[in-house]
Amino acid sequence: MSKSRNRALLHRRLGKMTHHVFAWLAFIFLLTPLLIVVPISFSGGSYLRFPPESYSVRWYENYFAQSGWIDATILSLKVGIVATIISVCVGFLFALGTTRGLKRWAPTLERLAIAPMVIPSIVYSVSMYSLFSSFGLVGSWLGIALAHSILCLPFVVIVLAASLREYDMDQETAAMGLGANRVTAIWRITIPQIRPSLLSAAFLAFITSFDELVVAMFLSGTFGTLPKKMFDNIRLQIDPTIAAVSVMEIVMVIIVMVVLMRLNRANTSQLT
Amino acid sequence: MRDALTFLRGPRATSFLLVIPAMALLLLLFFYPLVTLFLTTLQAENIGNYAAIVGNGTYMRVFLNTLRLAAIVTAIDLIIAYPLAFYMCRLTPTGRNVAFFLLLIPLWTSQLVRTYAWMVLLGRNGPINSALMGLGAIDGPLPLSNGEFAVVIGMVHILLPYMVLPIYSSVSKIDHNLVEASRGLGAGPISTLTRVLIPLTLHGVLAGVSLVLVLSLGVFIMPALLGGGRVPVIPLLIEQQAGSFLNWAMAGTFCVVLLVMVMMVFWLIKLITRLLVRGRIDV
Numbered sequence A: 001m002s003k004s005r006n007r008a009l010l011h012r013r014l015g016k017m018t019h020h021v022f023a024w025l026a027f028i029f030l031l032t033p034l035l036i037v038v039p040i041s042f043s044g045g046s047y048l049r050f051p052p053e054s055y056s057v058r059w060y061e062n063y064f065a066q067s068g069w070i071d072a073t074i075l076s077l078k079v080g081i082v083a084t085i086i087s088v089c090v091g092f093l094f095a096l097g098t099t100r101g102l103k104r105w106a107p108t109l110e111r112l113a114i115a116p117m118v119i120p121s122i123v124y125s126v127s128m129y130s131l132f133s134s135f136g137l138v139g140s141w142l143g144i145a146l147a148h149s150i151l152c153l154p155f156v157v158i159v160l161a162a163s164l165r166e167y168d169m170d171q172e173t174a175a176m177g178l179g180a181n182r183v184t185a186i187w188r189i190t191i192p193q194i195r196p197s198l199l200s201a202a203f204l205a206f207i208t209s210f211d212e213l214v215v216a217m218f219l220s221g222t223f224g225t226l227p228k229k230m231f232d233n234i235r236l237q238i239d240p241t242i243a244a245v246s247v248m249e250i251v252m253v254i255i256v257m258v259v260l261m262r263l264n265r266a267n268t269s270q271l272t
Numbered sequence B: 001m002r003d004a005l006t007f008l009r010g011p012r013a014t015s016f017l018l019v020i021p022a023m024a025l026l027l028l029l030f031f032y033p034l035v036t037l038f039l040t041t042l043q044a045e046n047i048g049n050y051a052a053i054v055g056n057g058t059y060m061r062v063f064l065n066t067l068r069l070a071a072i073v074t075a076i077d078l079i080i081a082y083p084l085a086f087y088m089c090r091l092t093p094t095g096r097n098v099a100f101f102l103l104l105i106p107l108w109t110s111q112l113v114r115t116y117a118w119m120v121l122l123g124r125n126g127p128i129n130s131a132l133m134g135l136g137a138i139d140g141p142l143p144l145s146n147g148e149f150a151v152v153i154g155m156v157h158i159l160l161p162y163m164v165l166p167i168y169s170s171v172s173k174i175d176h177n178l179v180e181a182s183r184g185l186g187a188g189p190i191s192t193l194t195r196v197l198i199p200l201t202l203h204g205v206l207a208g209v210s211l212v213l214v215l216s217l218g219v220f221i222m223p224a225l226l227g228g229g230r231v232p233v234i235p236l237l238i239e240q241q242a243g244s245f246l247n248w249a250m251a252g253t254f255c256v257v258l259l260v261m262v263m264m265v266f267w268l269i270k271l272i273t274r275l276l277v278r279g280r281i282d283v
Helices: A002-041 A058-065 A067-099 A106-118 A121-135 A139-167 A172-177 A180-193 A194-212 A212-218 A225-237 A242-262 A265-271 B002-009 B011-041 B049-055 B056-088 B092-107 B111-122 B127-134 B147-173 B176-184 B189-217 B221-226 B234-244 B246-281
Strands: none
Touching: A002 B056, A002 B092, A002 B111, A002 B147, A002 B189, A058 A242, A067 A106, A067 A194, A067 A225, A067 B011, A106 A139, A106 B011, A106 B189, A121 A139, A121 A212, A121 B011, A121 B234, A121 B246, A139 A194, A139 A212, A139 B011, A172 B056, A180 A194, A180 B246, A194 A242, A212 A225, A212 B234, A225 A242, A242 B056, A242 B092, A242 B111, A265 B092, B002 B234, B011 B176, B011 B246, B049 B056, B049 B246, B056 B092, B056 B147, B056 B189, B056 B246, B092 B147, B111 B127, B111 B147, B111 B221, B111 B234, B147 B189, B147 B221, B176 B189, B189 B246, B221 B234
């Protein structure tokens, strides 16, 4: 009796161990690609070798010295900021609407707003190319920003609708009972309360636009955004400048994530 | 008249106004271009493209390959994500935050950055080959990059968080007493898994499967950069038709084929969900 119980205990412990090891292997699999680019970005040689034979910061210098890289980065920042502003403004109003008066319609409306997430971006790019070429918007950065704002909208809506559903509406009603009108109540009571979610939504929107390749590839003319420049660079010559750009992007993401997690400690899962 | 006025002043009308900007943007810049694209492929001079595609064995093989690749990637992601989601639920709150952090960093890093990293990792002189050769496990470098293997690894990596998150959310809702009850009633680990845990998490699993399947059908970057020209998928066909041949009509027709595939996958999973999940809940 006790022998079989011991065996069961042993089995359970073994199972737990395997589970532990398996999970950490999965995390290592997720993180290795991000870690591997760090030593490469500091390599001294001019072609890929791992581990690098010597170390230098020449690839970072190369990035900052070439106007092609800097121009592409500035363009991507511009497109990203405009797409973020459009999608967060429009998405916030939308989420206010679906979480209040239109509760019955909310599932349908939200499904429509989330659709851009699941349509393959290449299909969307081809359709936008035909639309924009008739307006002469192909090759304009504003056109890319408009198209990106559609791709950012699903993330904004998912994050903000979830946070507005959890928000206690009575606080807003109380403010109105004390004499504020609805706009003041939203501006001074609701927005400050959901600020962490607004920031996560804005960050997700910005990242979505900043990393987007396919739409930018189709809609940009002769110039290119940062992802397009990176794509062409990877295709033609793999030099470690890409690794330097990658490390800077990863560091940017980690900094913003740590800040957001601090702000949003209670609800990390919402950041998705 | 009076009804109309109260409607306009009421919360529903304001909410309606709030939804309009987003809906206008979606209609104008999303649904309208997609519908136009579809209608263009049906015009008299383009409709022949459908017949040309169906009659072409090469194209049909590319379609099947796209589906096969998506199925492989989804299956691998499911096998990794299911135990991982359970693991994350068992962690302490701090541990769970760390795990989420580790899961979300890759999700938020550029796909190009990650693809580039896999090109380095799997390359002829990359760390994996050097390590294996250093250990004496192989004599020459394995051809890991530029092929289906590399594309599958890259896609599994990119899409894994999309599988973990929905499964995690359904696992975190499981009442642990049910597991204890099943054990107490004499069920072994395997029958607890198949008869308690899997049915309870089926909803999350199906949500993750449909998301990953749909997203993997449309992936462009990995086949383009890691495939070395040896992994033909529909997105590459579309880019080739539009970018190299400037045959936008043909590109549009391929787009419709891809969209139809995406919708069929959606409906199929929805049907399965309805059959399996609702049946369970009714019981």
